[in-house]
Amino acid sequence: MTxxxxxxxxxxxxxxxxxxxxxxxxxxxxxxxxxxxxxxxxLFEAVEKRNWSxxxxxIAPEFTDQWGDDHARLLERTREVLRYxxxxxxxxxxxWVLTQRCRAVWTGKVTVEGEQGEITAEIKSRVNSLATPxxxxxxxxxxxxxxxxxxxxxxxxxxxxxxxx
Numbered sequence: 001m002t003x004x005x006x007x008x009x010x011x012x013x014x015x016x017x018x019x020x021x022x023x024x025x026x027x028x029x030x031x032x033x034x035x036x037x038x039x040x041x042x043l044f045e046a047v048e049k050r051n052w053s054x055x056x057x058x059i060a061p062e063f064t065d066q067w068g069d070d071h072a073r074l075l076e077r078t079r080e081v082l083r084y085x086x087x088x089x090x091x092x093x094x095x096w097v098l099t100q101r102c103r104a105v106w107t108g109k110v111t112v113e114g115e116q117g118e119i120t121a122e123i124k125s126r127v128n129s130l131a132t133p134x135x136x137x138x139x140x141x142x143x144x145x146x147x148x149x150x151x152x153x154x155x156x157x158x159x160x161x162x163x164x165x
Contacts, residue, residue, distance in 0.1 A: 030145035032099040036138050039148050040106045044090040052079060060139060060149035067160050074153075081119065088114040088123075094133065102140040104148070110134045132157040 028034070039058060046054040056075055063071040082088065095108030112127045114120040137152035 032104055032140070032145070032148075033097040035146055035148055036097045036099070036104040036106050037095070039138060039150075040092065040095070040108075040136055043150065044092070047078065047082070048088055048090055050079075050082060058150050060141065060151045063149075063151055065153045066156075081123070084119040085117060085123070086115040086120075088112060088120070104138045104140075106136040106138065107133050126158065130155060130157045134158075 043055065043058045046058065052075060055078070056071075059071050059074065061071055063069075063074060065074065069077060089112070091111045091113070092108040093111065095106060098105050098107070109130075110127060110133075112120075112124050114124070132155055134153065134155045136150060137154075138148045139151045141147050141149050
C-alpha cells in the first residue's frame with residue numbers, strides 16, 4: 001500500500017478554488033439588496049426578542065420618522081408599548097428593495113401576530129389593516145458592505161393616537 005501525498009500544485013489549485021468560491025459567495029452575500037433584506041429581518045427579530053441593545057445597533061443616530069421620533073424616542077416608545085405584550089411575531093410580505101449607491105429603501109407589508117391581549121389587539125388592528133406598505137430607509141455608513149443603519153421609517157396610512165405621545 002502506497003501513501004500518495006498531494007503535490008504542491010494540487011494544493012495550490014485547491015486553495016485557489018476555495019478562495020474563488022469564498023470570494024463569489026461573499027460578493028453574493030454583500031450585495032446591497034441582500035444586506036438590507038437581512039438587516040430588516042434581523043431588526044424585526046431583535047424587536048420580537050426585546051433585545052434592545054441589538055435594536056439600537058441597527059438604528060442610526062440621525063434616525064427620524066414621520067411621527068417625530070428620533071433614535072432615543074423610538075427605542076423608548078417601542079420598549080414601552082411592548083412591555084405589555086407577552087409575545088409578538090413580525091412578518092413581512094411583498095417586500096422589495098430599491099438601492100442607490102449608499103442608500104436603500106425596503107418596502108413591504110408588515111404583519112404583527114401575538115398572544116391575545118388588549119395592547120396586542122390594538123397593535124394588530126392598526127398595523128395589519130394598513131393598505132399602504134411600510135418604508136424603511138437604510139444608509140450604508142462606511143465602506144464595509146455590511147454596515148447599514150436604519151435612518152427613517154414611514155407609512156403614510158399609520159396614525160399613532162395622541163395617548164401614545
